[in-house]
Amino acid sequence: MKMSYEAQEDSLRQESRHLHQIFISKIFKSQRFFQNLVLYSFLIGFGFGLGFILNVHIRNVSFNPQLFRLSSLTSSSSSSLSPQLQPQPKKCVPLQNAVAADDDGKGQNGHYLMKPENVTHNMTEEELLSRASKIQEETLKMTKKVAFMFLTRGKLPLAKLWERFFQSHQKGLFSIYIHTSDPFYIDDDTSETSPFYRRRIPSKEVKWGMVSMVEAERRLLANALLDAGNHRFVLLSESDIPLFNFSTIYSYLINSQHSYVDLYDIPGPRGRGRYNRSMSPLLSRSNWRKGSQWFEIDREVALAVVSDNTYFPLFQKHCQWGCYADEHYLPTFVHVMFPGKSANRSLTWTDWSRRGPHPRKYTRRSVTAELLRRLRNREDGCVYNGKKSEKCYLFARKFDDGSLDSLLHFAHRVMGF
Numbered sequence: 001m002k003m004s005y006e007a008q009e010d011s012l013r014q015e016s017r018h019l020h021q022i023f024i025s026k027i028f029k030s031q032r033f034f035q036n037l038v039l040y041s042f043l044i045g046f047g048f049g050l051g052f053i054l055n056v057h058i059r060n061v062s063f064n065p066q067l068f069r070l071s072s073l074t075s076s077s078s079s080s081l082s083p084q085l086q087p088q089p090k091k092c093v094p095l096q097n098a099v100a101a102d103d104d105g106k107g108q109n110g111h112y113l114m115k116p117e118n119v120t121h122n123m124t125e126e127e128l129l130s131r132a133s134k135i136q137e138e139t140l141k142m143t144k145k146v147a148f149m150f151l152t153r154g155k156l157p158l159a160k161l162w163e164r165f166f167q168s169h170q171k172g173l174f175s176i177y178i179h180t181s182d183p184f185y186i187d188d189d190t191s192e193t194s195p196f197y198r199r200r201i202p203s204k205e206v207k208w209g210m211v212s213m214v215e216a217e218r219r220l221l222a223n224a225l226l227d228a229g230n231h232r233f234v235l236l237s238e239s240d241i242p243l244f245n246f247s248t249i250y251s252y253l254i255n256s257q258h259s260y261v262d263l264y265d266i267p268g269p270r271g272r273g274r275y276n277r278s279m280s281p282l283l284s285r286s287n288w289r290k291g292s293q294w295f296e297i298d299r300e301v302a303l304a305v306v307s308d309n310t311y312f313p314l315f316q317k318h319c320q321w322g323c324y325a326d327e328h329y330l331p332t333f334v335h336v337m338f339p340g341k342s343a344n345r346s347l348t349w350t351d352w353s354r355r356g357p358h359p360r361k362y363t364r365r366s367v368t369a370e371l372l373r374r375l376r377n378r379e380d381g382c383v384y385n386g387k388k389s390e391k392c393y394l395f396a397r398k399f400d401d402g403s404l405d406s407l408l409h410f411a412h413r414v415m416g417f
């Protein structure tokens, strides 16, 4: 999609260059030079205006987090998004009168350092991060929960599937957090019985592929850490689906000895090439890593991420255009701070088999029982807690809005919820 827009832009540019030449020759032949000059300036102005409008339009349409991917040849060209043309930063838009759904009451023996049922708060970013980084090991006695953190642009188109997934099981074993930069996000039409009801945290604007994406991830982690019951932290997008029932996913995560962060050392411009020498000596090129942004980490790593005052500021400063902090910060951080802790793989399936900047998007027609079974049980297998396993992915992406009905159709039969 983006390519064709770029091509359009290109041909537009060529066309206007051509017109430009014709005009110049005409103008200088003409007697009525000044009259033409006026006309010409007007046309230039008009051209610029049109270009501007088109540009803004194109950006809105192709506002797609998947533009920046591992195999992307064109990824460096997406850095041409210019800051002036981005939508204005949106400040926190807290929900009105937040009386959030309580997904589990108080837990059995636990008490919370902050009532987790209210995810709306008036803390500043600094207060939030510092508070979150101080909440420590009291958690051991509590019922362990998994925090499902959704980083989205707007509403969750697959909410119905997730609701079924969550409702199929005991309450009290999970909590949900939503970060969306959509200033108009109101969940008034979300049912009060939905686990998504009033789970939006105070959010800020996210520019895909920029460091603000990692800031949003840290914000999600910090909010989730305030609930001392959360032990595992999963980052999801609006196009993700669960591949197993809740109890399977819950026990896979809670009993795992590892965190799941993709990390590769890749030579070339899309790997080590994105390292910025200004990061030295704190961070060396040989420690630079790359991987999918969709992580699953434990409390120890989550705590370290929100408390990180060493490496994150380096990324904020030196990982900007064409760097894609979301693909590098966490892989690099985990590699440096927690060697051996990562299972070195992601739990979220993404199909990169088609080369190009976009992963495969599953539509209504491509969702079949066979596909889902294939994603659930991998013949090639992987290692889980030191043993070979066929369960390699717990989640999968990207599923478009139209696939919801097919997914609901197969959820019970194939995925067990």
Ligand SMILES: *[C@@H]1O[C@H](CO)[C@@H](O)[C@H](O)[C@H]1NC(C)=O
Binding pocket: 097, 098, 099, 100, 118, 119, 120, 121, 122
């Ligand atoms: C949640 O917190 C916000 C901001 O601190 C406050 O305005 C709101 O009244 C709180 N809601 C509940 C149910 O405590």
Ligand SMILES: *[C@@H]1O[C@H](CO)[C@@H](O)[C@H](O)[C@H]1NC(C)=O
Binding pocket: 122, 123, 124
């Ligand atoms: C948040 O609200 C509470 C009262 O609800 C107030 O005591 C506190 O100072 C506020 N914090 C900020 C940062 O505004």
Ligand SMILES: *[C@@H]1O[C@H](CO)[C@@H](O)[C@H](O)[C@H]1NC(C)=O
Binding pocket: 245, 246, 247, 248, 416
């Ligand atoms: C979840 O799925 C597993 C196998 O896929 C099954 O053994 C288990 O009973 C299911 N759990 C519930 C609560 O249905």
Ligand SMILES: *[C@@H]1O[C@H](CO)[C@@H](O)[C@H](O)[C@H]1NC(C)=O
Binding pocket: 276, 277, 278, 317, 318, 319, 320, 321, 323
């Ligand atoms: C590296 O960081 C410097 C200083 O922050 C910045 O000016 C430069 O643009 C960065 N280089 C790249 C390739 O991002």
Ligand SMILES: *[C@@H]1O[C@H](CO)[C@@H](O)[C@H](O)[C@H]1NC(C)=O
Binding pocket: 258, 339, 340, 341, 342, 343, 344
């Ligand atoms: C992940 O890779 C690192 C080396 O990069 C290795 O030390 C570690 O043991 C690997 N982890 C697992 C679970 O295989």
